Amino acid sequence: MRYPPTLLIIATKKLTAECCGYPISIFFIVVNEFCERFSYYGMRAVLVLYFRYFLLWDDDLATSIYHAFVALCYLTPILGAIIADSWLGKFKTIIYLSIVYAIGQVTMAISTIHDITDANRDGTPDNFTFHIALSMLGLILIALGTGGIKPCVAAFGGDQFQEHQSRQLNTFFSVFYLCINAGSLLSTLITPVLRVVFIAGSGMYVKTDPEGNIMWSVCKCIGFAIKNRFRHRSSSYPKREHWMDWANEKYDKLLIAQIKMVLKVLFLYIPLPMFWTLFDQKGSRWTLQATTMSGDFGAFILQPDQMQTVNPILILTLVPIMDRLIFPLIQKCGLNFSPLKRMTVGMLFAAMAFVSAALVQIEIDKTLPNFPSSSESQLKVVNTYSTTLNVTISPNEHLLIESFGVQLHTSKHTYSTISYVKSKPREGKNAIRRDFVLRHGEQWCEFSRKFGFGASYTFLIPSTVFSDDCESITEVEDMKPNSVHMALQIPQYFLITTGEVMFSVTGLQFSYSQAPKNMKSVLQAGWLCTNAVGNIIVLIVAELGKLPKQWAEYLLFASLLVAVSIIFSIMAYFYTYIDPAEIEAQVRKEQGLEPEEMEKETLEMEEKDEDQKNEQGVKQTKI
């Protein structure tokens, strides 16, 4: 027994204004995406350093919370898709969640004002709990906003195209990706203001109504199929072609066919999170790696977090090159570079990027001093005499450690120094880059010297310093400047970005093209979830796997991705590309329904007592 759909909506396709074959409305959508990514990446670029140097968390905690936030941003798309499909529709969801998003950005910005709790005006917040709580609230709102609108925007963009515009639809996803990266490149905080552009296009959009709680219908249908299959587990019941066919007794054939399409794609997505695991470490591990490198490019000094802009810059150049040159060339050579093959190659590029990061790390490690572990201390003794002194530390002697200095009492002498260094200077910077002036009352002198990035020095300043114009200052280098140049990170950025173009742009198009019409946002949310899971994997591997050497962790991630890409290529080999519209039309024909009148069909089922229906279904099967 099958229950007919209770609600039938006849959709009217709005005639959209076109320019060069494209609906004009997509202009507003891509500009909106530019602004949104502008805001998101502007904040995300500095996030790990905010955790590290404002909230004073250690590298591992900063990395973990960063990835937890990114994971949340890519989990909330499920919520966004539910709200859009079952309640507000894509357009209103984008508007309302953008407001939540803007409130989140403001909250986050307020949390960074240390003056709010800095009563003693020493430049450090007095109440870290307040700042942490506020920033976490801000981040949760941002995640809700950015993630909530993300599956809607791409699907909403796709919805604007008519059937005759399939070529333009493919180009749309490339342009869409270009805008994401242009936004990411030019990130600043004015974005929430610019976002009104999206509303300006309101009159031109094709706005499809929410189609009922599609996610809920899907879950109920899957649940029923599983239960029904279990009830008929005995071998006396004939097997069915697909396990979802066990929902036939109660659910519409069209819904079952659509769920089969979505499940096929979601199954294929299982290995994909590993790509994002590597990709999103640009913002955490790679940025922290850059803090131990030199950003001196002669004409300008690049900050470690600015290094991330290499990614969108490369995207802006690589997407057109790939779309217009490489992919057509491969096609001309007679090679079938199908979307799933592109995605596999993309994964291999990302793995190579991590091998490159490991090689750079090995170079950096050669230049780093040996920092004391948490169970060790470091003691530095500076000899200010002109003769050689022997220092003997007897195991029984008493060591007195003061806050800014170390005093060493040995059996023979007492020396004192003013340095106590246990890590590289913050963000690879020195407190002083050039020149400092010493003052005492009316007297002053200037010490002139260019200090290297990430170096640490101790200055011994004698009382005669003003009489010889700072000449008598003795400088001791506690830690050498960063000598490995940030330019060495460019190959890893190039490899990961090439991988991204092949993997992410293709994945976005693939997710849209393989989704049934009423489940485009659902599948976009599924695609974005692979990103969320990827970030959760970083948390697990970085926290549990704690490898003693960073380069070893990079190699571990690269090897995992190679293994996963092999599994994915096998799964892809067995995947058959489908045309959802064709399948839907075929099912409708089988059901004797006219395609025009079923342009849009909600699959809201009558709320009847579940057990009663199951019983009827079982009885019918037995008959």
Ligand SMILES: C[C@H](N)C(=O)N[C@@H](CC(=O)O)C(=O)O
């Ligand atoms: C800035 C990145 N190159 C990028 O384009 N990211 C995409 C894909 C993703 O990370 O989900 C985006 O922000 O949508």
